[in-house]
Amino acid sequence: MALSEYDVRSLEELFSGWGYPRGNTKKLLRRYYDSAGESIDGVQVARELKERVLGEMGLRSTRVLTRQEASDGTVKLLIGVGESSSTSKRALSLASATVGASVECVLMPSFRSDRAAGCVSSQVGCAMGCDFCASTKTGVERSLTSGEMVEQFLWLRGEAARLGRRLQTIVFMGMGEPLMNYDNVTAAIRRMAGEDLGAIGWRHVTVSTVGIVPGIDRMTEEGLGMYLAVSLHAPDDDTRSAIVPTGKRYRVADILAAVRRYQAATGRIVTIEYTLLEGVNDSDAQARLLAELLDGGRMHVNLIPYNAIGPGVSGREYRRPSQERMDRFLDILRGRGVVAHFRRTRGADIDGACGQLRERVLA
Numbered sequence: 001m002a003l004s005e006y007d008v009r010s011l012e013e014l015f016s017g018w019g020y021p022r023g024n025t026k027k028l029l030r031r032y033y034d035s036a037g038e039s040i041d042g043v044q045v046a047r048e049l050k051e052r053v054l055g056e057m058g059l060r061s062t063r064v065l066t067r068q069e070a071s072d073g074t075v076k077l078l079i080g081v082g083e084s085s086s087t088s089k090r091a092l093s094l095a096s097a098t099v100g101a102s103v104e105c106v107l108m109p110s111f112r113s114d115r116a117a118g119c120v121s122s123q124v125g126c127a128m129g130c131d132f133c134a135s136t137k138t139g140v141e142r143s144l145t146s147g148e149m150v151e152q153f154l155w156l157r158g159e160a161a162r163l164g165r166r167l168q169t170i171v172f173m174g175m176g177e178p179l180m181n182y183d184n185v186t187a188a189i190r191r192m193a194g195e196d197l198g199a200i201g202w203r204h205v206t207v208s209t210v211g212i213v214p215g216i217d218r219m220t221e222e223g224l225g226m227y228l229a230v231s232l233h234a235p236d237d238d239t240r241s242a243i244v245p246t247g248k249r250y251r252v253a254d255i256l257a258a259v260r261r262y263q264a265a266t267g268r269i270v271t272i273e274y275t276l277l278e279g280v281n282d283s284d285a286q287a288r289l290l291a292e293l294l295d296g297g298r299m300h301v302n303l304i305p306y307n308a309i310g311p312g313v314s315g316r317e318y319r320r321p322s323q324e325r326m327d328r329f330l331d332i333l334r335g336r337g338v339v340a341h342f343r344r345t346r347g348a349d350i351d352g353a354c355g356q357l358r359e360r361v362l363a
């Protein structure tokens, strides 16, 4: 297993099993995270131990297959997963000939010139079937390991450093449903956020879910302290289940009840994600109903202008509403006291929507 799969305790156990003292494990991992996963040079540990780490484990198990940079500075990476950095050159060239399993992650420059935000994936593909999403068109291949998610964080940290920025926040909003890979996602966040390793801080991590109620409740029980975003996309169950199949299982009222439990336990403001689709969920009545549902909750609404992906899983094609219609939707929410914004469109001149880059490369 690559170094990215270990936390301090599990690496101490491994080194101890190899007959080395546990003492410098933390320093070695800190150096690894500080170098964006590129090096363990300069750490005072036995040379044979370093050689064994590099030779038997490898620093990474993933590699960058494709890199796109947009004119607004957004960088999108297609990451090949399931390969070892200690793999032979022949195996690597075979792997690059066939793209294999891959996921996307994105670096977005912040308004502040020295900061950036990252978006990572939690699964290869997605089983949730949201009809307006490119990530789900080929279903889910598998969940990512915690190390494969940590490595996306490290690739993005390296990209940010090259742009003279610091990777300050991470959102789990890429491919996959994070709460369907709960254990690995939270293990990865512990390493990204933890002071001894990635040191990004729990308050700078957001997990975005399509509304898996038991997963939200587990986050509430465990009190881990990250932010929560919920992709609602419609205020009523009929509209929602037509575009988000999990809506048949988890009703809007049950999802919002789970959100309120999370808020009560953590005090966190929760973001409600709402992709605007022309003639589907963008009416005045739907805006009013959404405002009513959120009344009294400490929730922010993120309105997402739809990014065209061609036909969805159902074969239906969606369109982005006119700017006038979207402005009206926003005004109704704000007029009823809801804190709401449009999500800034990033990387418009590259494969901007989640799953698009992978879809194009695999096509």
Ligand code: SF4
Binding pocket: 126, 127, 128, 129, 130, 133, 134, 135, 136, 174, 175, 176, 177, 209, 210, 231
């Ligand atoms: S929107 Fe999110 S949950 Fe829905 S299919 Fe896409 S990746 Fe999966």
